[in-house]
Amino acid sequence: MRKEIQEKPKRAVVAAVQLPSVTDIEFEASVTELRELAKTLGFEVVHTFMQKRSGFDSTAYLGVGKRQEIHQYVNDELEADESDTAPIEAILVDHEISPSQARNLEKEIGCEVMDRTMVILEIFHRNARSPAARAQVEIARLGYMAPRLREMAKLAGPQGRQRSGVGGRGAGESHTELDRRKIRDRIAELQLEIVAMDAERQTQRARRQERRSNASVALVGYTNAGKSTLMRALTGSEVLVANKLFATLDTTVRALHPESVPRILVSDTVGFIKNLPHGLVASFKSTLDEALDASLLLHVIDASDPGFERQIEVTNEVLNEIGAQDLPRIRIFNKIDYVGDAAAQAECEAALSAKYPSCIVMSARRPDDVAKLHKAIVDFFQQDLIEDELFLPWSAQQLRSEIYANCKVLEERADEEGAYFKVSGETSVLKDLREKFDQVR
Numbered sequence: 001m002r003k004e005i006q007e008k009p010k011r012a013v014v015a016a017v018q019l020p021s022v023t024d025i026e027f028e029a030s031v032t033e034l035r036e037l038a039k040t041l042g043f044e045v046v047h048t049f050m051q052k053r054s055g056f057d058s059t060a061y062l063g064v065g066k067r068q069e070i071h072q073y074v075n076d077e078l079e080a081d082e083s084d085t086a087p088i089e090a091i092l093v094d095h096e097i098s099p100s101q102a103r104n105l106e107k108e109i110g111c112e113v114m115d116r117t118m119v120i121l122e123i124f125h126r127n128a129r130s131p132a133a134r135a136q137v138e139i140a141r142l143g144y145m146a147p148r149l150r151e152m153a154k155l156a157g158p159q160g161r162q163r164s165g166v167g168g169r170g171a172g173e174s175h176t177e178l179d180r181r182k183i184r185d186r187i188a189e190l191q192l193e194i195v196a197m198d199a200e201r202q203t204q205r206a207r208r209q210e211r212r213s214n215a216s217v218a219l220v221g222y223t224n225a226g227k228s229t230l231m232r233a234l235t236g237s238e239v240l241v242a243n244k245l246f247a248t249l250d251t252t253v254r255a256l257h258p259e260s261v262p263r264i265l266v267s268d269t270v271g272f273i274k275n276l277p278h279g280l281v282a283s284f285k286s287t288l289d290e291a292l293d294a295s296l297l298l299h300v301i302d303a304s305d306p307g308f309e310r311q312i313e314v315t316n317e318v319l320n321e322i323g324a325q326d327l328p329r330i331r332i333f334n335k336i337d338y339v340g341d342a343a344a345q346a347e348c349e350a351a352l353s354a355k356y357p358s359c360i361v362m363s364a365r366r367p368d369d370v371a372k373l374h375k376a377i378v379d380f381f382q383q384d385l386i387e388d389e390l391f392l393p394w395s396a397q398q399l400r401s402e403i404y405a406n407c408k409v410l411e412e413r414a415d416e417e418g419a420y421f422k423v424s425g426e427t428s429v430l431k432d433l434r435e436k437f438d439q440v441r
Ligand SMILES: Nc1nc2c(ncn2[C@@H]2O[C@H](COP(=O)(O)OP(=O)(O)OP(=O)(O)O)[C@@H](O)[C@H]2O)c(=O)[nH]1
Pocket: 222, 223, 224, 225, 226, 227, 228, 229, 230, 240, 241, 242, 243, 244, 245, 246, 247, 248, 249, 269, 270, 271, 272, 334, 335, 336, 337, 338, 362, 363, 364, 365
């Protein structure tokens, strides 16, 4: 048997400060999430340090005592000298910290410091595939780096400073200023690229609307809730599903399967997370426009996650931020199969249905549940359908297939002039068809 060559995980420790305003449950959920994020980045978290404080230490985020404790731990690990254990390479902290806090902590503990924002940015960077997603992530990363350049240069010492600036320095400009200027230029360049890509996306969208598929739903929600899994189940497409955070960064659009009248498009979108770096929200706005275009949002929630209520709030916040607060939405509590035994599942379902009227409680792994969701989606769009009669002269029978493709034909009869169709369809679709038929008369 071929032996899988697997990259050894890098070892890291996690550190977090609990402020008085944060409950134990919230704090625990946040730290657990940071450990998940670390795992997604390929780290093995070997220890977690927690500290209650009335505020963050202005010099180095954690208090002096905690810093010494971590320093000691990292050094002991280094000296343990077991050939199998690699040194601890990074300390991950559960907040966004200032450049100088990061530098001081890094100096004192002696390994790389990554804050929550940097960890998330790094995951996005690794998972970005399409040119649009790559450009969006790069803008957010450069925005994060710009104010940190000076600290990075200090940390690297005089040699690092020399290395950091490359050519083209204007009179009186320090290396850091030069690098900042370069970053600004690069951001501007990337923004232009994104504008061009947006234009292309608009064209594609217009083309889709030409095919008269304005019935569309978007799957939105916290990362890892099961959006892509539902996308697969609802459309029969092969989008990426992975038990890691931020597996999906690009919006994918597919038709609901089995097809319905009207034809419904489903889009899968990037997931959200608590403290999603601001640069990323801004960068991903254009990707999320797809969600804004939808007539219905499917808000997917992981019912098996103890922190799901906070996750609902976070998703609502982001949706408000992008202006999607008024779109109709269905709440979908997914992964119910993962909530204890049958009795616990029934109890959970009852509690959720009582608290969130008209929500759907389901498992993406149960075909019956997927069929139930499919029906709820189709019902939503069919409630707006109207009945009408269309006439098609014999000379224009080539347009017959258009009727069948765009509406539901309830009855068909014919006389010597042509054919009459009693149909049910969307108002706008029927209007378009009528205009088209009038032209051929
Ligand atoms: N037990 C169980 N696992 C599920 C269910 N739905 C999804 N999963 C698993 O949850 C993990 C995440 O699923 P995805 O569909 O990739 O989640 P996502 O919301 O697209 O995540 P991002 O793209 O990271 O935002 C995968 O391991 C899925 O197999 C479910 O109903 N039950």
